[in-house]
Amino acid sequence: MNTLVDENRDRDRAQTEQFVVPSASVIEAADGYTLEVEMPGVNKEGLEILVENNELTIIGRRSLPKAEGALLHHESRPENFRRTFELDPSIDADKISARVDQGLVTLTLPKAEHVKPRRVAVS
DSSP states (O other): OOSEEEEOOOTTSOOSSOEEOOOEEEEEETTEEEEEEEOTTOOGGGEEEEEETTEEEEEEOOOOOOOOSOOOOOOSOOOEEEEEEEEOTTBOGGGOEEEEETTEEEEEEEBOGGGSOOOOOOO
């Protein structure tokens, strides 16, 4: 896995919010990588993606509906999501894009031009 060198869960940082680490998948293609992160209950407004010092941080805050009446049983967790990855230098961080659809966050991580294969013309 060339894209995500190491996962950093910010163990040393004090956090005031409780976060759950979401499941993620990485898919490699010739021109880059696709990172899919499962964040059920997160919409576009609740999504925050930061790139800083070769780290990609994805934070998803859920907007869960309030239940009317007395809650008798509850299995889903109320915590928000957070996952941080260290980016490989081959990724062009300025061209990262993201979308969210039904709780699946999909990031496109293109490879930098200098690492893509190229053909050399013979004269």
